[in-house]
Amino acid sequence: MLAVFAVLVVAFGIVARGDAGLVQAGTYVAIFAPAAIGLSVLLGNVNQISVGQAGFFGIGAYAVGYLTVDAGWPFWLAAPVGIAVATVVGVALGFIALRFRGHYLAMATLAFGLITVGVFHAAPFLGRASGITNIPYPQLGALTVSGYPAYWCAWIVAFAAVLVTSALLRSRLGRAFEAIRNDELAAEATGVATRRCKIIAFAYSGALAAAGGAMFAAFLGLVNPDAVGIALSVDFLLMVVLGGSGLVAGALFGAALIGFANVVGHQYDNWREVVYGAVVIAFVVFAPRGVLGLVRGLIARKRTPGPRAARAGEVPADAAAFAEVRAPNDEPLAVRGVTKRFGGLVALDGVSFALQPGTLTSLIGPNGAGKTTLFNAICGIARPSAGRVAIGGVDVTGARPHRIAALGVGRTFQAARLFDEMTVLENVVAGAPRRAGRAATGHARALLARLELADLAAVLAKDLAFGDRRRVELARAVAADPWLLLADEPAAGLNDAERRRLFADLSALRDAGTTIVLIEHDMRLVMAISQRVIVLNFGRVIADGDPQTVRNDPAVIAAYLGTAS
Amino acid sequence: MLQLLIAGLTVGSEYGLIALRIHIILRSTRIVSFAQGEFAIVGGLIAYSAVASLHVSVWLGLIAATLAGAVLGLVFEALVLRPAGRGGETGATIATIGAVFVLLYGHALVPAWGSEGHVLPPFSGASAANLTVANTVIPTQSLWVFGLLLLALAVLYAFFEHTYYGKAIRAAADNPLGARLSGIDVRSARAVSVALAIALAAYGGTIIGPITLVGGAGGFALTIKGFVAAIVGGLESPAGCVAGGLVVGVLEVFLTSRLGYDVADPIVYSVLLVMLLLRPQGLFGRRDAVRD
Numbered sequence A: 001m002l003a004v005f006a007v008l009v010v011a012f013g014i015v016a017r018g019d020a021g022l023v024q025a026g027t028y029v030a031i032f033a034p035a036a037i038g039l040s041v042l043l044g045n046v047n048q049i050s051v052g053q054a055g056f057f058g059i060g061a062y063a064v065g066y067l068t069v070d071a072g073w074p075f076w077l078a079a080p081v082g083i084a085v086a087t088v089v090g091v092a093l094g095f096i097a098l099r100f101r102g103h104y105l106a107m108a109t110l111a112f113g114l115i116t117v118g119v120f121h122a123a124p125f126l127g128r129a130s131g132i133t134n135i136p137y138p139q140l141g142a143l144t145v146s147g148y149p150a151y152w153c154a155w156i157v158a159f160a161a162v163l164v165t166s167a168l169l170r171s172r173l174g175r176a177f178e179a180i181r182n183d184e185l186a187a188e189a190t191g192v193a194t195r196r197c198k199i200i201a202f203a204y205s206g207a208l209a210a211a212g213g214a215m216f217a218a219f220l221g222l223v224n225p226d227a228v229g230i231a232l233s234v235d236f237l238l239m240v241v242l243g244g245s246g247l248v249a250g251a252l253f254g255a256a257l258i259g260f261a262n263v264v265g266h267q268y269d270n271w272r273e274v275v276y277g278a279v280v281i282a283f284v285v286f287a288p289r290g291v292l293g294l295v296r297g298l299i300a301r302k303r304t305p306g307p308r309a310a311r312a313g314e315v316p317a318d319a320a321a322f323a324e325v326r327a328p329n330d331e332p333l334a335v336r337g338v339t340k341r342f343g344g345l346v347a348l349d350g351v352s353f354a355l356q357p358g359t360l361t362s363l364i365g366p367n368g369a370g371k372t373t374l375f376n377a378i379c380g381i382a383r384p385s386a387g388r389v390a391i392g393g394v395d396v397t398g399a400r401p402h403r404i405a406a407l408g409v410g411r412t413f414q415a416a417r418l419f420d421e422m423t424v425l426e427n428v429v430a431g432a433p434r435r436a437g438r439a440a441t442g443h444a445r446a447l448l449a450r451l452e453l454a455d456l457a458a459v460l461a462k463d464l465a466f467g468d469r470r471r472v473e474l475a476r477a478v479a480a481d482p483w484l485l486l487a488d489e490p491a492a493g494l495n496d497a498e499r500r501r502l503f504a505d506l507s508a509l510r511d512a513g514t515t516i517v518l519i520e521h522d523m524r525l526v527m528a529i530s531q532r533v534i535v536l537n538f539g540r541v542i543a544d545g546d547p548q549t550v551r552n553d554p555a556v557i558a559a560y561l562g563t564a565s
Numbered sequence B: 001m002l003q004l005l006i007a008g009l010t011v012g013s014e015y016g017l018i019a020l021r022i023h024i025i026l027r028s029t030r031i032v033s034f035a036q037g038e039f040a041i042v043g044g045l046i047a048y049s050a051v052a053s054l055h056v057s058v059w060l061g062l063i064a065a066t067l068a069g070a071v072l073g074l075v076f077e078a079l080v081l082r083p084a085g086r087g088g089e090t091g092a093t094i095a096t097i098g099a100v101f102v103l104l105y106g107h108a109l110v111p112a113w114g115s116e117g118h119v120l121p122p123f124s125g126a127s128a129a130n131l132t133v134a135n136t137v138i139p140t141q142s143l144w145v146f147g148l149l150l151l152a153l154a155v156l157y158a159f160f161e162h163t164y165y166g167k168a169i170r171a172a173a174d175n176p177l178g179a180r181l182s183g184i185d186v187r188s189a190r191a192v193s194v195a196l197a198i199a200l201a202a203y204g205g206t207i208i209g210p211i212t213l214v215g216g217a218g219g220f221a222l223t224i225k226g227f228v229a230a231i232v233g234g235l236e237s238p239a240g241c242v243a244g245g246l247v248v249g250v251l252e253v254f255l256t257s258r259l260g261y262d263v264a265d266p267i268v269y270s271v272l273l274v275m276l277l278l279r280p281q282g283l284f285g286r287r288d289a290v291r292d
Helices: A002-016 A020-045 A053-070 A075-097 A102-122 A148-170 A172-182 A184-189 A194-220 A230-243 A248-263 A271-286 A290-302 A307-312 A371-378 A401-408 A424-430 A437-450 A466-478 A496-511 A523-529 A547-551 A554-561 B002-029 B037-054 B058-085 B089-109 B140-162 B164-174 B176-181 B186-207 B219-233 B238-259 B261-278
Strands: A333-342 A345-354 A360-364 A386-391 A409-412 A484-488 A515-519 A532-537 A540-545 B131-133 B136-138
Touching (some): A002 A148, A002 A248, A020 A053, A020 A172, A020 A230, A020 A248, A053 A102, A053 A194, A053 A230, A102 A230, A102 B089, A102 B219, A148 A172, A172 A194, A172 A424, A230 A271, A230 B089, A271 B089, A333 A371, A345 A371, A345 A540, A360 A496, A360 A523, A371 A484, A371 A515, A424 A466, A466 A496, A496 A515, A496 A523, A523 A547, A532 A554, A540 A547, A540 A554, B002 B037, B002 B136, B002 B164, B002 B238, B037 B089, B037 B186, B058 B186, B089 B219, B140 B164, B140 B238, B164 B186, B176 B186, B219 B238, B219 B261, B238 B261
Parallel strands (some): A409 A484, A484 A515
């Protein structure tokens, strides 16, 4: 798709030569493309809306305007400074954005865009309403980059942005972005530093926009507040949505569509904008994945589900066993006096226990006893109101979930939380965010083979049957070879055969050295598989010991059967 | 001083009404609609046409604009919000931006309207004198704006608090599934909410018309001030939205008179960001639901 676009750009450049209007339209598209690509990463890959993208574009443009005109710097020095400033501002906006979701995030970024324009408007040294004019064209040796050369120069920059972004999205960071887009909490629990990723995305998106802004100022020779206002932010948003959000080529198509829409059809003023608005609505309703999504859908329908599915069938040789793991000390998990209150409700009340390495402990108790809350407190999703949690001798009380995961902790959720828009293989690869490239894929394939899921590798997670979802989630949880595994009702809803297989897998994991905590309701299985059983009721440990002892404990019987103890 | 306060409260009334509409649409559809100011402008223009072409009184114009707003609201809900809402919040918000283009440039295509502003006659007739209290001139039109704002709020309050249908709409907005299980038609409840919000837009655009002119391209700026008002007062609280509008209106008029428009505007927008950071639930909202 990108190659097609590159050919179009070159062909257009050759055909349009001599027609100043067309060349300028083509240059416009290249100037707006980086900002659209940045926003596409933010919106489509990290799921963060921004209605203030023009703010960064403005920072790049004004930096070039001010530094070249007032300070006499050359463009090649001024532009990087503008990009650097935008990156720093992007980090700041990223920090702010961490506090918001949905429409509040839209408002916060809108405010950012309005404030930047307001500052450009109010700052006397930036020329107030009339902006900065007579910005010199960049010099490249003897060549003045303007007009026709500017077209090529702008497209070189735009394609550099395309290539860097494509590489970024293929990297580990790109995989982390994808995980965040699908399920932020699950991403965090599998070890993705979601906060850092979002901040990076904002900074990167801002830097790209500033690069476009710098070209805008240099190639047009002027910048003013109206040129970088909210209308431009809205244009960027529409470019991403019309082109196909989350796709680099989509942002390019979107930039081309809107760039040309802004240049052509002036004789049909008003009608042109009405049609434009109607097209935007039609796209959201009928083609929410944009032009590129539409094209891809057509291509995908024609193609048979070929190469990917076939490749998934190959079973690597080393599929036999789970990796041997060792806890870093002889106390992989120690919970001391953990209490969790939600307002007046005490969900956990002074829970304490410590686990031996390589054992399987079941956590049981009636509904609402606090089992899942305890898991959340251990893996950092819920911060304990009191008490400490130590994992492998490291005090992790209040640490972020991704840091705890990175120590060597895997987790599955009561309702399997898979990355639904990703394939099974990609889900498992995402489970080990620290493993790089080919090694990660190989390892994930081996794991899928071990769990007899290899034939599902190319299936999208959202298309999986219920029982398979559970097993894929287990595969993802153990992808990073954790030495502590927290499994929250992994057997719920499975049929007998699936249950037997699950428990065989869990036993094999334990035999490979993994310390496992299992929440489970099926007493027969709990008694058969566990070395130790801890019973919670109303947030307190009411029994703790080997299965036989616990089964005969009067307090446990009372809790389950409701007789007075 | 008092003069500025009255001017601030007058524009603030319009901001408050916009914020209230944002609240109603958000609460019933979970969509932030950018098409707020544009509907107010189209409403004002309908009133203008009624007065200028049909020679009816401005009061009948107000009623006509409000009713036309309700119809526009039904159309807006059926053609934009409902179909676009299926694809999620972000897409739907973007579709409302599309609607902004259609309304903004579409109204300019109507020969009688064009893209320039038009004068709407004052509510108390051209001859009515302004009130002077303690050396402060209170424009009669400002009093009409306050009065008609209070009237609208009273009607809305009575509707939502004291009628079965109003309560059903609130139930449908707060818990669609539960409402559906209790036999409430959630889809029409949403349609009625949006119709109400757009009728309110047309109403608001008309009552402020004699002061600001109707028509033109200022709708988007109004929408943004409405957002600021809603965040300052509390996006989830209807009373907060109106109060936030008054606060923002007064703040804006005072800052503009002291520092000039160029400096006042960025300060007002900074208030939006500062409020979001320090008190995202707004001055009058509750803490929950902010992060969803």
